[in-house]
Amino acid sequence: EPEVTQTPSHQVTQMGQEVILRCVPISNHLYFYWYRQILGQKVEFLVSFYNNEISEKSEIFDDQFSVERPDGSNFTLKIRSTKLEDSAMYFCASKRDFNVEQYFGPGTRLTVT
Amino acid sequence: KQEVTQIPAALSVPEGENLVLNCSFTDSAIYNLQWFRQDPGKGLTSLLLIQSSQREQTSGRLNASLDKSSGRSTLYIAASQPGDSATYLCAVRDSARQLTFGSGTQLTVLP
Numbered sequence: 114e115p116e117v118t119q120t121p122s123h124q125v126t127q128m129g130q131e132v133i134l135r136c137v138p139i140s141n142h143l144y145f146y147w148y149r150q151i152l153g154q155k156v157e158f159l160v161s162f163y164n165n166e167i168s169e170k171s172e173i174f175d176d177q178f179s180v181e182r183p184d185g186s187n188f189t190l191k192i193r194s195t196k197l198e199d200s201a202m203y204f205c206a207s208k209r210d211f212n213v214e215q216y217f218g219p220g221t222r223l224t225v226t
Numbered sequence: 227k228q229e230v231t232q233i234p235a236a237l238s239v240p241e242g243e244n245l246v247l248n249c250s251f252t253d254s255a256i257y258n259l260q261w262f263r264q265d266p267g268k269g270l271t272s273l274l275l276i277q278s279s280q281r282e283q284t285s286g287r288l289n290a291s292l293d294k295s296s297g298r299s300t301l302y303i304a305a306s307q308p309g310d311s312a313t314y315l316c317a318v319r320d321s322a323r324q325l326t327f328g329s330g331t332q333l334t335v336l337p
Contacts, residue, residue, distance in 0.1 A: 219269040
């Protein structure tokens with residue numbers, strides 16, 4: 114069964130460094146998402162991406178964040194200058210159509226020291 | 227702004243029991259509601275999706291109901307097993323076209 118994959122599973126970085134989190138959505142899906150979950154807190158929406166552009170973004174998704182779909186398979190989240198409070202589990206998700214299930218990847222645990 | 231609440235926060239039951247998890251949301255103008263399972267340190271596994279026009283969905287031992295007008299959904303798990311132990315999350319997709327999650331119910335099924 115097709116699934117969303119994410120790399121790396123765990124990333125440790127120093128404050129102020131740039132990180133890129135990578136996702137490979139399910140191949141025939143058209144809508145792509147990033148969410149994050151700070152330890153012990155709710156899963157929070159960051160951004161949605163459709164037709165090669167951002168369709169929605171939350172207040173969390175400020176100028177330090179960007180997303181890209183550089184080719185037909187990868188979907189990336191870049192954090193330009195990481196802060197301690199960016200430490201969280203980051204989940205990528207995708208779906209095939211407008212009003213169907215979202216499928217989530219296993220997550221990347223980002224630790225900013 | 228949509229708020230999603232899940233009660234109880236934690237639940238412990240003996241194996242074999244039937245149980246109900248509750249989810250409520252403040253804005254009833256939703257497209258759909260999705261139930262997920264999350265194992266410790268892992269990603270989210272989709273269990274069921276209910277469209278706003280539906281009243282319930284079933285998958286195996288799981289049955290989810292939706293009462294959109296009252297802003298409530300329940301997830302019924304029949305004949306619980308230790309392997310069902312996980313955190314169960316509900317999420318609604320509303321006019322903001324994003325999923326808003328509840329805090330989850332942490333379920334422990336005792337052998």
